[in-house]
Amino acid sequence: MRSISIFGATGSIGESTFDLIMRGGGPAAYRTVALTGARNIARLAEMARALNAEIAVTAHEDCLPALRDALAGTGIATAAGQAAIAEAADRPADWVMSAIVGAAGLVPGMRALRHGGTLALANKESLVTAGPLLMATAAKYGATLLPVDSEHSAVFQALAGEDKAAVERVIITASGGPFRNHTLEQMQAITPAQAVAHPNWSMGQRISIDSASMFNKALELIETREFFGFSPDQIEVIVHPQSIVHALIGFSDGGIMAHLGPADMRHAIGFALHWPRRGHVPVERLDLARLAALNFEAPDPVRFPALRLAREVMETRGLSGAAFNAAKEIALDHFLAGNLSFLAMSQVVEDTLARLSCQNCLQIVATTLEDVLGMDHLARKTAAEAVQSWQQGM
Numbered sequence: 001m002r003s004i005s006i007f008g009a010t011g012s013i014g015e016s017t018f019d020l021i022m023r024g025g026g027p028a029a030y031r032t033v034a035l036t037g038a039r040n041i042a043r044l045a046e047m048a049r050a051l052n053a054e055i056a057v058t059a060h061e062d063c064l065p066a067l068r069d070a071l072a073g074t075g076i077a078t079a080a081g082q083a084a085i086a087e088a089a090d091r092p093a094d095w096v097m098s099a100i101v102g103a104a105g106l107v108p109g110m111r112a113l114r115h116g117g118t119l120a121l122a123n124k125e126s127l128v129t130a131g132p133l134l135m136a137t138a139a140k141y142g143a144t145l146l147p148v149d150s151e152h153s154a155v156f157q158a159l160a161g162e163d164k165a166a167v168e169r170v171i172i173t174a175s176g177g178p179f180r181n182h183t184l185e186q187m188q189a190i191t192p193a194q195a196v197a198h199p200n201w202s203m204g205q206r207i208s209i210d211s212a213s214m215f216n217k218a219l220e221l222i223e224t225r226e227f228f229g230f231s232p233d234q235i236e237v238i239v240h241p242q243s244i245v246h247a248l249i250g251f252s253d254g255g256i257m258a259h260l261g262p263a264d265m266r267h268a269i270g271f272a273l274h275w276p277r278r279g280h281v282p283v284e285r286l287d288l289a290r291l292a293a294l295n296f297e298a299p300d301p302v303r304f305p306a307l308r309l310a311r312e313v314m315e316t317r318g319l320s321g322a323a324f325n326a327a328k329e330i331a332l333d334h335f336l337a338g339n340l341s342f343l344a345m346s347q348v349v350e351d352t353l354a355r356l357s358c359q360n361c362l363q364i365v366a367t368t369l370e371d372v373l374g375m376d377h378l379a380r381k382t383a384a385e386a387v388q389s390w391q392q393g394m
Contacts, residue, residue, distance in 0.1 A: 001029070001031045002029070002030055002031070002094050002095060003030070003031045003032075003033050003092070003093045003094045003095070004021065004030050004031070004033065004094065004095045004097070005033045005034040005088070005089070005095075005096045005097070005112070006018065006021075006032075006034075006035050006036070006047075006096075007034070007088075007089065007098050007100050007105065007108050007123075008036065008037070008097070008105065008122070008123070009036060009037050009044060009047055009099075010038060010043045010044050010047070011037075011038075011099055011100075011101060011204050012204050012207070012265070013097070013099035013265060014037070014097065014099045016264075016265050017097045017099065017120075017269050017273075018051075019266065020266055020269060020270055020273055020281070021273075022050065022051075023282060024273075026050065026051060027050075027051055027052045032048075032051035032054065033053070033055070033091050033092070033093040034053065034054065034055050034056075034057065034089070034091055035047055035048050035051065035056050035057070036056070036057040036058070036085050036088060036100070037056075037057075037058055037059070038058065038059050038060060041058060041066045041070060042070065044056055044058060045067060045070035045071050048071060048074075048076050049074060053076055054076070054091070055076065055077040055078065055079060055088055055091070056071060056076055056077070056078055057078070057080065057085050057088050058078075058079075059081070059082065059085060060080060060081075061081045063080060064080035067080070082104065085100075085104075085108050086111055088108070089107075089108035089109070089111035089112045090111055090114075092115040092117070093115065093117060094117045095117060095120065095273065096109075096112040096117060096118070096120065097120045097122065097269070098112065098120065098121050098122060098123045098126065099123060099148075100123055101125075101204060101206055101207065102125055102206070102325075102329055103129055103322075103325055105123030105125060106123070106129055106130060106369075109121065109123055109126045110126075110130075110369060113134070113138050113141055113143040113145070114137070114141050114143075115141070115143070116141045116143050117143060118143070118145075118146060118272075118275075119143060119146070120146050120148050120272035120273070121145055121146065121147055121149075122148035122149065122269075124216075124219045124220060124223045125219065125325050127222070127226040127227055128219050128223055128226070128321045128322075128324065128325050129322040129326075129376065130321075130322065130366060130369065131222075131223075131225075131226025131227070131321065132226070132365075132366070133366055133368075133369060133372065135226070145227075146271075146272040146275055147223075147272075148265075148268050148269055148272050149220060149268065150246045150263075150267070150268045151220055151247045152172075152220070152223060152224065152228075152247075153267075153268035153271055153272070154172075154246035154247035154259035154261075154268075155170060155172070155224065155228060155247045155249065157259055158247060158248075158258070159228070159249060162251075162257075164228075164229075166251050166253075167234070167249055167251060167252075168250045168251060168252055169234055169235075169236060169248075169249070169256075170228065170230050170234055170236070170247070170250075171236045171247060171249075171250065172217070172220055172224060172235070172236070172237055172247050173238055173240040173243070173245050173246055173247060173296075174217040174237055174238070174239050174299060175211070175239070175242075175243045176239040176297075177211050177212040177213075177214070178194070178195070178197055178212055179212055179303075180239060180241070180300075184343070187342055187343055188341055188342065188343055189341075189342075190212075190341075190342035192205075192209065192335060192336050192338075195208065195209040195212040195335075195342065196208045196209060205336075206332060209332060209335070209336075210328075210332070213304070213306060213346065214299065214304035214306045215306045215328050215332075215345070215346075215349075217299075217306070217307065217310075218306035218310035219325065219328075221237060221307065221310040221311065221314065222310055222313055222314055222321055222324070225314050232314040232315055237299055238299070239296065239297045239298065239299050240294065240295065241295055242294055243263040244260050244261070244263070244286065244291065245258050245259070245260050245294060246259050246260070247259050260286060261283070262283050262284040262285075262286060264284065266282070267281055305350070306328075306346050309324065309346065309350055309353065310324070312353070313353075316363055317363070317365075318363040318364050319361060319363075319364050319365075319366055319371065319372065320362040322366070322372050322375040322376050322379065323353060323356050323362055323375055323376075323378075323379040325376075326377075326380045327348060327352035327380075327386070329380070330348070330352075330380050330383035330384055331345040331346075331348040331349055331383060331387070332345060334348070339387065339391065340387060340390065340391075344390055347390060348383055348387055348390060349383070351386040351389070351390070352382050352386050355382050355385075356379060361375070361378070
């Protein structure tokens with residue numbers, strides 16, 4: 001019986017993973033080691049009971065009493081806090097879904113790799129902040145790292161059996177989000193409630209807002225470089241409003257191979273779950289005649305400067321990815337709190353990178369996880385200062 005863990009079980013990726021596991025036989029087919037979640041304790045407990053998990057962990061220590069009560073008498077262990085999540089990752093599992101949002105997913109993902117199993121990586125921040133360390137850890141322990149972002153899963157699939165030396169271009173697609181046709185004036189007044197409403201994908205709050213600002217795609221640019229090793233000038237972004245084509249690979253003979261699929265994360269999750277075989281995944285089958293047309297356009301660098309900042313990070317490498325992500329997370333926190341405008345998020349990130357660049361610390365090559373976490377802490381502090389400066393200049 002294959003053993004599994006799901007980190008970030010109550011988020012959108014975790015829910016889709018749970019759905020596929022249950023459809024595939026649930027506890028009769030899989031031994032569930034650990035499930036982790038945030039404040040949705042009722043749902044976390046429900047999942048843990050359904051899968052007969054060994055342990056359920058909430059990220060928030062004040063939620064532990066409720067989790068204990070919900071699982072009383074089941075024999076399922078409970079714990080809380082970031083350290084407990086990391087300890088849950090120390091429990092060996094054959095297949096681990098890394099779906100915790102943000103830099104918080106880095107440590108458990110790194111720990112899970114040490115067991116030499118498969119890490120299905122939906123936490124893009126791990127590669128953005130510590131790509132070389134993550135890849136080196138996987139190689140050291142003989143672990144398999146599989147991408148779960150729809151774009152990177154598509155690239156992975158399109159490259160199967162191909163000679164990477166023959167690849168000229170890697171093109172990842174972006175829906176453009178809900179504001180791709182907005183003017184700058186309209187974007188200035190965008191609220192968090194408006195930014196959460198993605199036109200194609202069902203995602204969590206933070207990822208939806210990242211998508212609307214193109215910060216999600218900026219992270220995916222960096223992730224493409226770190227996972228596949230292509231140079232920045234080989235990696236492109238194209239806006240594709242229908243979200244049917246997830247990635248395209250251009251080869252040296254002029255041909256382009258595209259990966260198409262419905263806007264349903266269960267495809268990429270199912271591919272990673274069944275790999276190296278292809279299993280049945282209950283997603284909609286495309287009706288090309290009904291689709292009729294697929295549209296593409298270049299992203300606007302003025303309204304979406306996150307893409308330009310990502311390219312600067314790809315060129316700098318070192319600890320710049322950790323700084324970029326930390327600043328983005330702080331800016332998003334302040335946008336959600338009403339302290340920053342939608343467009344000001346990118347200004348705060350750019351200001352943070354500029355401040356840290358002056359300290360000559362962005363190009364430092366991380367040799368330990370502590371190096372990455374140290375930059376994460378410094379960048380968050382610097383970003384908070386940048387937010388204050390922005391507010392004073394209003």
